[in-house]
Amino acid sequence: MTRKGPGPIPGGYVLWFGWKFVIVLSMVLCVVALFQLHFHDDIASPNSLSFAGTGSRIFEDNFDGNPKIAFLFLVRQDLPLDFLWGNFFENADIGSFSIYIHSEPGFVFDESTSRSHSFYDRQLTNSIEVAWGESSMIEAERLLLGAALKDPENQRFVLLSDSCVPLYNFSYIYKYLMASQRSFVDR
DSSP: OOOOOOOOOOHHHHHHHHHHHHHHHHHHHHHHHHHHHHHOGGGGSTTSTTTTTTOOOOOOTTOOSOOEEEEEEEOSSSOTTHHHHHHHHHTSOGGGEEEEEEOSTTOOOSTTTOSOGGGTTOBOTTOOOOOTTSHHHHHHHHHHHHHHHTSTTEEEEEEEETTOOOSSOHHHHHHHHHHOOSOOOOO
8 A cells, every 4th residue: 555645735824824924024124124224334425315425414593693595506508587586686695695506517607608697607516417307307406405505504495497587586585484494395
């Protein structure tokens, strides 16, 4: 008489073991991912959230000095509405704002490319090629913020495109933004 091997494993047991294995494996992968995020050494790299190596900056309510608004222009090449912005900045105290422009690499804002002296030589020297809707826009914004964060007097940041126009005068915008503790995002 020959002995038969063990019978087939019931389907319910296989399904139960399979689900249990998937759940345990998922939990292990989550724990590994959390450890990698927590102990990752890339935080101090130039491409991390430290904005190009400037380090973190803590905003304090007791800031001593003249608080400024940093106007961050993300433009394709030139600023077609520069004459409107020139009028906006014309009567403003030069110590109450900063201007940073990210444009096409190699483009220079000077007498031949801009009608407003407020924009002369304000562009970033490390600008990159930007494609609309691509991740390069995020990198360009990070470059703008990184440059603006180097000045501790910049306490408010306004990100603008080349099609934005000022609807109010500078003094109104300055008072409004400095008095507010909120962030504003236009959809």
